[in-house]
Amino acid sequence: MKRRTPFFLSLLIAALIVVGVLLASFFSITVSSLPALKKFGLDFFLGKQWDPPAKVFGALPFLIGTLITSFLALLFSLPFSLSISILLGEYLKKGRLASLLKSLVDLIAAVPSVIYGFWGLQVLVPWMREFEMKIGVSPYGVGILTASFILSVMIIPNTASIAREVLELVPADLKEAAYSLGATRYEVIKRVSIPYAKSGILAGVLLSLGRALGETMAVTMVIGNSNVIPRDIFSPANTMASVIANEFTEATGNLYYSSLIAIGFFLFLITAVFSILGRHIIKRSSLK
Amino acid sequence: MKRLLSLIIAISLAGLATAGKARELTGAGATFPYPLYSKWFDIYHNETGIKVNYQAIGSGGGIRQLLNKTVDFGGTDAFMSEEELTKSPENPILHFPTCIGAVVITYNLPGSPALKLTPEVISSIFLGKIRKWDHPDIKRTNPGIELPSLPIVVVHRSDGSGTTFVFSDYLSKVSPEWRDKVGRGKSLRWPVGLGAKGNPGVAALVKQIKGAIGYVELAYAEKNSLPYASIRNRAGNFIKPTLKSISLAADVPLPPDTRVSITDTKSPQGYPIASFTWIIFYKEQNYKNRSYERAKEMLQLFWWMIHQAQQYNESLLYGRLPQTAVRTAEKILKSATYRGKPILR
Numbered sequence: 270m271k272r273r274t275p276f277f278l279s280l281l282i283a284a285l286i287v288v289g290v291l292l293a294s295f296f297s298i299t300v301s302s303l304p305a306l307k308k309f310g311l312d313f314f315l316g317k318q319w320d321p322p323a324k325v326f327g328a329l330p331f332l333i334g335t336l337i338t339s340f341l342a343l344l345f346s347l348p349f350s351l352s353i354s355i356l357l358g359e360y361l362k363k364g365r366l367a368s369l370l371k372s373l374v375d376l377i378a379a380v381p382s383v384i385y386g387f388w389g390l391q392v393l394v395p396w397m398r399e400f401e402m403k404i405g406v407s408p409y410g411v412g413i414l415t416a417s418f419i420l421s422v423m424i425i426p427n428t429a430s431i432a433r434e435v436l437e438l439v440p441a442d443l444k445e446a447a448y449s450l451g452a453t454r455y456e457v458i459k460r461v462s463i464p465y466a467k468s469g470i471l472a473g474v475l476l477s478l479g480r481a482l483g484e485t486m487a488v489t490m491v492i493g494n495s496n497v498i499p500r501d502i503f504s505p506a507n508t509m510a511s512v513i514a515n516e517f518t519e520a521t522g523n524l525y526y527s528s529l530i531a532i533g534f535f536l537f538l539i540t541a542v543f544s545i546l547g548r549h550i551i552k553r554s555s556l557k
Numbered sequence: 558m559k560r561l562l563s564l565i566i567a568i569s570l571a572g573l574a575t576a577g578k579a580r581e582l583t584g585a586g587a588t589f590p591y592p593l594y595s596k597w598f599d600i601y602h603n604e605t606g607i608k609v610n611y612q613a614i615g616s617g618g619g620i621r622q623l624l625n626k627t628v629d630f631g632g633t634d635a636f637m638s639e640e641e642l643t644k645s646p647e648n649p650i651l652h653f654p655t656c657i658g659a660v661v662i663t664y665n666l667p668g669s670p671a672l673k674l675t676p677e678v679i680s681s682i683f684l685g686k687i688r689k690w691d692h693p694d695i696k697r698t699n700p701g702i703e704l705p706s707l708p709i710v711v712v713h714r715s716d717g718s719g720t721t722f723v724f725s726d727y728l729s730k731v732s733p734e735w736r737d738k739v740g741r742g743k744s745l746r747w748p749v750g751l752g753a754k755g756n757p758g759v760a761a762l763v764k765q766i767k768g769a770i771g772y773v774e775l776a777y778a779e780k781n782s783l784p785y786a787s788i789r790n791r792a793g794n795f796i797k798p799t800l801k802s803i804s805l806a807a808d809v810p811l812p813p814d815t816r817v818s819i820t821d822t823k824s825p826q827g828y829p830i831a832s833f834t835w836i837i838f839y840k841e842q843n844y845k846n847r848s849y850e851r852a853k854e855m856l857q858l859f860w861w862m863i864h865q866a867q868q869y870n871e872s873l874l875y876g877r878l879p880q881t882a883v884r885t886a887e888k889i890l891k892s893a894t895y896r897g898k899p900i901l902r
Contacts, residue, residue, distance in 0.1 A: 321717075322725075322740035395765065409710065409751055410765065494715030494752025505751050507715075515754065518615030519717025519743040521641060 295537065302531035304523060313531060319496045321516070326528035328535070330498045334506035335536075337413055338488065339481040341502065342420035343474065349421075350428035350477075351470070357429075358436030359458055378426035386490030389419045394491060406503045411493035413502045419491055420481050427477035428470075431551070435469025436462055468550050475547035479540045485510035509536045582855055585612040586619020586632030589658055589719050589774065590834045593875050594632070597866045607854055616719055617743070623650065623837055626845050629855050630838040634658075634719020635743065636816040637837065649840045651893065653886040654815050654833035655862055657876030659775040659803040660724045661785035661830070665763050666690065667705060669784040673698045673795045676821075676829070679788070680732035682709055682770060684739075685749035690768060698789075707768030712759050714772075715752030717743040723832040724772050727820035731829075772830075775803065776874035792825040799828070804876040806831035811885045831876065836862070842895045849895050856900045859890050 305326060306313055316327015353374055361367040390411075398410035439462045447457045463470070485508075493505020494515060507515075509532045520526045584594075591613035598609035611632070614622075619631035624644055636652055662674060678694050681687040687694060691704045714721045722743045729736040739745050753762045756777040763769040763783075775798050778785050787795040796802050806827030807819050821829050836859065842852035863878060863886045870877045878886070891901050 318746065320740075320746040321744045322742035323746075390761065398766070407708075407710075408766070411751055411762070489715070489754065490758075494754075495750070496746060496752075507752075511715075515716045515752070516744045517717075519617040519719075521617045521620055521638075521743070 298530055298534045298537060302527055302534040305527040305531040308524060309528075313528070314535070317498055319512075321520075321525055324522070324524055326524065328509070328528075328532050330496055331507050331509045331512050331532060332535075333498055334413070334492070335482055335508040335510070337499070337502070337506070338416045338420055338492070338508055339478055341413070341417035342424060342481045343478055345417060345421035346425045346428065346477070347474070350425045350473075351432060353425070353429040354432035354436060354470075354473075355458060355463075358433040359454075359462060362437075374426050374429055377422065378430075382423065382484060382487040383490075385419050385423055386487035389415060389487060389491040393418060401503060406501070409493060409503070409505060411491050412505045413492065413499055416488045416492040416506075416508075417502075419487050420484055423484060423487065424477035424481050427480055428473040431473030431476060432466070432470045435466040435473075435551075438469070439465045468553065472547040472550035475543050475550070479543035479547065482543065483510055483536060483540045485514050489514050509533075580606065580854060581608045581610060582629045582851070582858065583610045583612075584619075584630040584632060584836070585614050585622045585628045586837075587616045587634045587719060587834055588613040589634050590632060590656055590875065592776075593656055593870065593873050596869055596873060597862060600866070600869070601858060601861060607858065609858065615717070617717065620837070623839075629851070630836050630859075632834065632836055634832065634834050635722040636818075636833075636835055645839070648844060650837050651840050651889050652815050652835040652837050653859065653863065653889045654807075654835055654878060654882055656867075656870050656878065657803050657807050657819075657831055657833055658723075659798050659806075659828055659831040659876070660720055660727070660772050661775050661778045661783075661798045662770065662772055662788070663760065663763055663778055663783040663785050664770040665765075665767055666707075666784075667767075670699070670702045671784065671797075672702070672786040673789070674786045675789045676727075676731035680728050680735045683711055683713075683728065683747075683749070684732075684735060685711070698795075705768070710766050710769040711747075711750030712762045712766070712769050712771035713745075713747050713750050713752055714755070714759060716754050718755075719743065719832075719834070720756070720772065720774055721745060723818075723820060724830060726818050726832075727830045730818075730821040779874050788829055790825070790827060790829040791821055791823055794825060796826065796828045798830075800871050800874065800876050802826060802828040803831040804879055807833065807876070807882055808879040809881075811882060813885065813888065815882070815885055815889065833882070838893070840893055841897070842893060842900065849900075852893075852895050853900055856890055856893055860887075860901060863887065863890070 309316065309326060313326065313328055314332060315329055317329050318325045318327045319330060357367060357371060393415055394410035397415050398408045401408040443461055443465065444457050447461045488508055489511035492507060492511060494507050494511065495505035496507055499506040513529050513533055517529050520529055594611050598611060602608050616633040616635060619633050620637060620641060622628045623631035637650060642650055662679065664672065675698055678687065688709055689706055690709060691706045696704055722741060725739065725741040725745055729741045739748065751762060753759045756773045759771040759773050760777065760781060760783060763771040785798060787797045789795050805824050806822040808824050808827065809819060809822055811817055819831055819833065863883050867877050891899060893900050
């Protein structure tokens, strides 16, 4: 092979090390989670009790907490992320305002999540508390709804930037053809650009869902950390990532330790599926 | 660039070389005594030249690292259970106490009154059975204090912690219902309330929510001027948590291995939610190629910790070991061996 230069080999080795680290960590997580999965079986995912002193570990409350916060966050963020992507992909393609907007949106993704958590705790939580007092639910301030709001801000750039890129990929001749038939700009966006970029936008949504599922720090700070199944969206809850962050350092006893790792294993699988699915859709749509 | 790289390598190699020569001990574990330990080890370094590197990674981590033999000693806020001790059957693990900490009940009420609480009231609040501040049971022990008709919002630790262990250990002793429904542990299945991370997290939520009640370490409450309650102890006295009253809580006969909970103490002037924190190490120090010198240095450090170092406890808001505890700890340290022979004489 001609490509076997030292440079090529060093690149290959670096790449293989990265893959090796991923596989090795997946392997060790799998092995360490086996004791819990063996002991509880399917009940590990369906069990409602998470009771460390009694050594009963059921992860359903965290599964529910994770899914509700992530999907609510997605729901809250979609109107904004889609608007930004259409604005930047269709209307403001060039110019100072466009580049300013673009870099500001990207900045949202670059802010460390602990900052969002901090802001949430100091600013959003007191607001939520007042709001909750007005509508007459328990005025905790922290809880599922607060966590979802914070998460929705954090995932806006993920959807927005991918959706913008796929919108920019819509062929100009398709759009011009529509214009020549007398379509307005709004009609072109609605009937040509969005249908064409649909799968790419979906991919962006899936990727941001992956981010929301795994987000730990900010969520832990504002979700209220209660290990029971939430009654409503104002209730405190816990997510898979936040329970690991909370309890891992002091988890003594094999079964407890293993149960936390098993949650990590499951979280790893879920986020991997969403991420692979998202990338697969992007690949397919850009080949079209 | 290349020159910079070689410089970095040279410096780090030099660092390694001196680290090999310098006398250094490593420990890991409990975060609660960390401020005290870092002060102690700093003073010890100045006095003897021996550097002690203690990583506050949590009690669970300290136990794991000692079992994996990656540290010289561990620190833990909850003594190791029988089950955990069986993980080292050939070389027993010893405990000795270093200081005393306490858990206080803090709250957010108008005017921050000094409340008096009974064990029954505390357990009922944390079980979710008393839900309002003007409940007759709270009023009864607090005549003269105007208690508002506010709902009680319970705040607890979300992270696994020795503080939670001590608090739940206390509640399990004073309330059979708590013992059966919730039990003791570093993380619990809380019947009610919100979770927050660390003492600062609990304190922040309690400060924000009117009518909130939570538990934090005494040292943290004191440093941040949080209000806290006097609690009725077993002798029937309402005891305010102070460095004196938590030290008195430990002034009871101890078992030879010091693995004992001192919550709900029999000591008449002792504060009932106090606990030792421990250092753990192997009885036989000849393992994994450890040198005799290293073992001896470590035991001498431990001896210093239970004697001279105790004078620094109170300035950092940790309780001093009472004499009975020091005597028991001395015996434990003297029982440590190297190839079967005692190290300290």
